[in-house]
Amino acid sequence: MRIAYDAQADALRLVFAEGETEISREVAPGVIVNLDGDGRAVAVEVLDASRRIGRTGLCRITIDLRDL
Numbered sequence: 001m002r003i004a005y006d007a008q009a010d011a012l013r014l015v016f017a018e019g020e021t022e023i024s025r026e027v028a029p030g031v032i033v034n035l036d037g038d039g040r041a042v043a044v045e046v047l048d049a050s051r052r053i054g055r056t057g058l059c060r061i062t063i064d065l066r067d068l
Contacts, residue, residue, distance in 0.1 A: 005049065005058055012049040012058065017042045 002015040019042045021034040030047040046052055 003061060010048055010050050012046040012053065013043055014045075015043045 002013075004013045004015070005011070006013070017036075017040070019036045019040075021042060022037045023035040023039075025033050025035065027033050030052060032045040032047070033041050034043040034045070036042050049058060
């Protein structure tokens with residue numbers, strides 16, 4: 001998994017798997033799920049991330065792996 005923030009686009013992208021995006025669906029305003037040809041989610045994009053999450057939240061992204 002990869003998490004990336006593009007400050008110029010103000011977009012947060014969470015990539016779950018490498019693969020070609022066949023379909024993109026906006027599941028909520030500014031939240032887009034990218035699906036591969038088999039309908040599996042390969043990435044999620046959050047547009048206007050600094051407004052939705054806040055700059056402080058973007059600086060403190062935490063990953064909880066306790067249940068792996």
